[in-house]
Amino acid sequence: MKNTLKKLIPYAVVGLMSGATTFGAINYFNEKSNNSDFSYFAPKNSDAKYASFNMTGVGDDFVKAAKMTVPAVVSIKNYSTSKGRTSQQDLFDQFFGNPFGNNPKQQQQQQPPKDMPSGMGSGVIISPDGYIISNNHVIAGATKLEVVLSNKKSYVANLVGTDPTTDIALLKIEEKGLPYLNFANSDNVEVGQWVLAVGNPMGLNSTVTAGIISAKGRSIDLLSQQSRTPIESFIQTDAAINPGNSGGALVDPSGELIGINSAISSKTGYYEGYGFAVPSNLARKVVEDIKKYGLVQRGFLGVVPLDLSDQRQVAAYNQQKKTNLKSGNGVYLIEVAEKGGAEDAGLRNGDIVTKVDNTPISSYYDLSFAVGSKRPGDKVAVAYTRNGKENVVNVTLKDQKGGTSLRSKADLSVTEKIGSEFEPLSEKFKTDYGLNSGVIAKNVLEGSEISKIGVVDNYIVIEVNGKPVNSQKDIEKILQTYTGNVQIKYVDEYGRITTRGFKMP
Structure with missing residues (x-):
């Protein structure tokens, strides 16, 4: 029976490491090295003057953006049962890693007391009447959700809905006149522009860090662990993000919301240079669907794709099917489902999708984002190659049951x-x-x-x-x-x- 059943991933303990020893050592050696020349570490006066001059405008923008953002970012405490605690911590580990690699049995025994939260994260108020956006992995498994504002006022939140496919959740607290952030158009953000990350990392409330957008449309194969049809097109930033930042705000210098911070790339579980945020356009679409319909409306092409940019996938497919596909950009259609939107439009097995609505499709994640951000009944222009010739067709997207109408929870x-x-x-x-x-x-x-x-x-x-x-x-x-x-x-x-x-x- 054990071979049939899936093993539960053990509870992982996350701790905080102090830097006091390092700080003390630095002071000690500075005091003992009076004869040493450390002048080469200090900038020349002229360098300092020009650095100050160049940062003045950006610094002012950071202050304004921080003042706008901090009051709208909340702390979220996840309370759950013992089994929920284990599952919840596992989910946090998937997004941030197990920083210490402790013994699983020891970890499982060291569960937090019942009156302590099993997980903590952040959220962003997006309307004055108390709607809050966060990550699905922040609220997963919760039997109670507590929201704490930047002014320390606390509320019990209702979970309106979640979407593991995008790692987005929508909560609601009963209050009026709350500070909130507006969604910006994330399609307009550019690599190299300044951003602020605001959240509650490691219990440090209302923390602001700065950086730049270091990449767009990034997939890190993370959400496939939570969804069969993941949508990953993260904004990558070098603004410091740590456990507790999940669900917090990534904003531009004007204080508008361009992303929801979700994960980091790390071997230790702590910041090592790169964080990832769900783009605001995708997050906004998800919460709009949840508010209006009670669930996310998602369109599908009706195909089984092969990512040609993944050399391993291509090699495995060639070996299995005795074919000679070449890796590169685009998505190869292994199968076109009967009565799906793709078949209705004339797409066939073996076609290679290269664009959707003039957006280049280089990988599976490009395709999932371009299509998954649409609703059933929407039409998209799909460019594809067949026998070396490029074609374009209009495809009417359907839901997973083959329908084109929008559904509510009652359906x-x-x-x-x-x-x-x-x-x-x-x-x-x-x-x-x-x-x-x-x-x-x-x-x-x-x-x-x-x-x-x-x-x-x-x-x-x-x-x-x-x-x-x-x-x-x-x-x-x-x-x-x-x-x-x-x-x-x-x-x-x-x-x-x-x-x-x-x-x-």
């Missing part, structure tokens, strides 16, 4: 609402392990209702509301019109049977 299936799909167990498996019923949880979404009670991929659900289940249809039937508290009895990877519940969304 969702039961499994979409609770956040998991289910596969039946074989009769042999049931016999071998003494089970009379059961289905295997698959594609469990982080932050979903079923994940909050501790169910992860490959756990076995044996009963729902006291009734045995042997198929996804059984679960759909039990919960189709149900509106109360749901009881789930499941088996974890150690063979332990647990019953926990949630309110049907």
Whole structure:
């Protein structure tokens, strides 16, 4: 049974290291080195004068931007159950790394007290009536979310909705007249321009750091761990970002929101030079959908793509299919789904997509961003090559069920609402392990209702509301019109049977 079930990633401990020793050593050696000549470290008077002159305008902009931004950036405390704590810390580790590589069993035993948050991050107020944008990984697994403003005033927040595909979440607190930030057009930001990162790193509230945009459209293959259809087109910055900055603001010198800080590239779990933010245009689209429809409206081409910019993927495909594809820019269509938007427009297996609405497509992530930021029913112009000849067609995007209309929460299936799909167990498996019923949880979404009670991929659900289940249809039937508290009895990877519940969304 253990081979069938997925092992739970252990709880990781994140600590803070002091720099007092280093500071003391520097002072000591400075005092003992009176005869040494350190003058070459100091700039000449003229250099200092010109440096001051050149930074005057930028410094003024930083002060104005900081004054505008700090009051609109909040601290978010995530409180969750013991299983939720483990899952939540694992999720933070995926975005920031395990800084110490401690023993998993030791980590699992050192859980925070019940009255302490299991995770902390940041958020940005985006309207005066209390809507707050943050990261999905900041709020994942929470049973309670506390929001603390820069003036120390505290609120319990309601989770309006999440989108693991983009790592965006929307919260709401009951208040009026709050300071807030406006979304800027992130398409207009340029590499090299100054930015500020504002958040609450490592418990240091209302911290402002400065840097530049060092790249755009960056994919780091991070969100694929949380979503089957990730959208990654991060803004990369060298403004210092650390654990606790997640969900905070990346703003331009005018104080407008150009991104939501999400992750860093680090081997230690702390800042090593590069941070990544979800572009404001994508974040705005996600929260607008959640506010209006209760869920994100996402369009799909209806294709199975191969990223030609990934040499390993191309080599593996060539070996498997005995083909001779060459790596390069673009996305090769391995399969075009029946009755999907791509097939309706005339795209075929073997076509290479090179542009969407005049945006060059160099990789899979370019394609997922260009299409995934659209809604079902939207039309996009797709340029592709076939037999060396370039063509352009208009594709009407569809949702994953093949529809072109927008959906609300009421239109969702039961499994979409609770956040998991289910596969039946074989009769042999049931016999071998003494089970009379059961289905295997698959594609469990982080932050979903079923994940909050501790169910992860490959756990076995044996009963729902006291009734045995042997198929996804059984679960759909039990919960189709149900509106109360749901009881789930499941088996974890150690063979332990647990019953926990949630309110049907």
